[in-house]
Amino acid sequence: MSDHNLRTYDTILDLLPSAENPTPIVRLRHIPGFQHAQVYAKLEWYNPFGAVKDRVAANLVQDAEERGEDLENLVEPTSGNTGIGLVMVANARKYGFSATLSKQIPLEKRTALRLFGTDLVELDDDLCPMPGQPEGAMEKAAELGRRPGWTQLNQYANPANPDAHYRTTGPEVWRQTEGRVTHFVASLGTCGTITGAGRFLKEQNPDVQVIGVHPALGHDIPGVRSRRALALTEFFTPEAYDSILEITDDEAYGLCRRLHLEESIIAGPSCGLALAGALKAIPDEPGVVAVVVFPDNAFKYLSSFRRHLPDLFPPEADEVAVPANPFAEHLEAAFAFAKKGPDVIDVHQAKLLLDAGVTLIDVRNPPEVARVQIPEAIKLPLPDLSQGSLDGLPADKDAPIVTICAAGTRSLYALLLLKALGYRDVKSVDGGMGAWVEAGLPAR
Template structure:
């Protein structure tokens, strides 16, 4: 039999944490600079597979098995850590596992997934998979999950996600602090951690402050979501949180570096993100006890550190390899410039121009439009536009046109395609329909 006191186990899954076998909390003494408040980091890389998402992965499988689902092959969209957890749980259970994920995920994570036996499907998507993108990781996982013998457990909509934290993280934190916790801080991704843990803690003491921290739009921190993306997240329940704070990449990576040097903690970027929010929200007062979730360690993010802490990486002598298409870098540069160029406008300006008679072109696929749409928009899916269709567009190539998609990526491609076909006045709507709906602008269910 497994014995926590001896650290002797019959199965690797017996190492999964709970109130009797918690991941550790460690007090931060140098980085925080507080005189009175106690701030603890909950070190989630002590989970058996290295991240907080091990809790979710195990609970997704446990819940499906309890409900009597016949599991054979699992598929999941992931930004990495849930995929790693599911891969290892699937190995132990002798299930197959495939992961759909963005090519922007750090190479270290993608390599780890392959090492753990995962069949990877790599796609053009955001760092954290976004709903409503037919070419993205979520849609591909749903497609694969509909095949006979396959199951998508779906961390993004499955209540077993926050339930994992209600069952384990909350009880652990409450017991580890002797019920004295006053503040709980977590970064926001699927929001299972903050919602599940927060619900448990507030049931014990309604005065516990639950604080969420998110990155800025266009961030480079895997596994977390900007405020705009959170609006499309099932377990984001802002009414249950006491504060929501935004932190820049610079703050997050800077604090992450300090955690290594000053606290000897091998923290990943989302740890710095959460701590930066905590330092703003937690008062330095006697009796304050804050616990900050540190989701995982640094080792899977070396390529991210290279971008944000370049002084750690001396120049390499070897010349870069010549790409298969020597002009591809120029196309990527053009797209990158378009992202920050003058032809992107916000949804408020787009709505005003639409009211003034400017043509709005919705380049999402029909199934997306069926969920929500701007009725006055011309519906022209990006694949049709790419194939040369101009159906519904003005004959006058000087007429002003706006392009819109789910989150603002496909609309940029549409903008470039329309300009390539002679339209001179084309602008893309930043943030897409996600930002449009979040701003409360007129939209209706599709027809």
């Protein structure tokens, strides 16, 4: 049996927070500079997978299971933390997990997602993904979620998101402050935190002030959304909040640094954002007890901190001698020559060869293939090929082969690999599947 007092647990999932097992709240002693008001930070990195979104990930999955959904593979657009929570819950439950996300998400988060077992689909999207962008993270996840055996739990529209906070964050804050909380402050992303916990707290005491904080347009704070993106966010219900403040990147990152130095709190960027808003909104009056949600710590955002605190990271600090691969330039030259060489063909030449029965090899990854493919093509992802797999390839090294990928780069590497493996007649399709589809050639 798990025991919160002893902090002895039967499974990692029992560590998920609840009123009996809350994430800590810690009084900020120095930064607020208030005479009367007490300001507490609720440290969400004490969740089992490291951030506020673990609550949501667990509740999304539990809710779908309770509704009897037959879960097999999950897919979700994520700024990272929902994905990290979901992949860990999925691992515990033996489900597959794919995440669609913007390449602007910090490398640390993308690395963590991959490391923990996520199949990543990285896209050229905004840091705040918005609905309605055909190549964006949200649309891609919806598209993948429609395939048989796949489910998108959809943190942006699934009531299990705010419900997680209604059932846990809100009751925790109420209990931890012994009902004395007067102000609840949260940064705004999907708005699950503010909407769910805010509703619970107002039900206990309608005078509790619920305050939302968001960044400016074009911001660089992962996990939160500008006012324009919030307007398209289902759980953004401004009528239920008492005030909404906008904070600049400089204010947020500056306050993070103070949290590190003055409060010894390892705050991540959206903590600085929320606290900056809180300090503008909270009156310094007797009886004021404010709780500010600190969604995540600094470690997944070190590259963001480097950008925003340039004085701390002068360019020389980057000049660590990384031993270069002395042969890389030769490989690059081989690639450049091959690109201009006679073995690169256009999609129409490729179609003629395909019609003549030539073997076509698609070297993209399975999620890309699932979106659009040429059914006759042999699927052999480039990483498998470079590890020596020849699955499905003709044994005859004189047999003609055509390689294809998304745009023509990976297929050219595949061509070089196949030639190195002894295949004598290999061609690569310039422009890849993008050009194939644009030319109206058959694909499904």
